[in-house]
Amino acid sequence: MDVFADLPFDRNGDPVFGAPWEARVFAMTVKAHEAGVFSWREWTDALGAELANDGENAGYYDHWLAAFETLLTAKGVAAGGQLAALRDAWEEAAHATPHGQPIELDKGLI
Structure with a gap:
């Protein structure tokens, strides 16, 4: 392959x-x-x-x-749970961010 x-x-x-x-x-x-x-x-x-x-x-x-x-x-x-939480937060932030604007996560997550 x-x-x-x-x-x-x-x-x-x-x-x-x-x-x-x-x-x-x-x-x-x-x-x-x-x-x-x-x-x-x-x-x-x-x-x-x-x-x-x-x-x-x-x-x-x-x-x-x-x-x-x-x-x-x-x-x-x-930890797997940390990665999953960060992935979920990123997806939520991406959906909430207007097109063309930078995506920002809540400061408490990083």
Whole structure:
């Protein structure tokens, strides 16, 4: 299985993201790896496992995010409940924010 088959690249070979959150989770993953939170082998194993379980027919970066959250939980960086609460707060804030305005979470959540 070629896990990079659907990853978009521009004509220079650089990744292209369909939404800003995709670029953010990509960058957070790279920074977490560079900080020693997990090895690249652990990352590729987590992403590969997530891509293999494509029951929901999710997009590539949906799988990427799920793998990243799985590793953060497994490494004790964040509890699953914390990640779920933050995801819910983000979604609520996004729906409440007028188009074109920055999304802001309640200050008490961060």
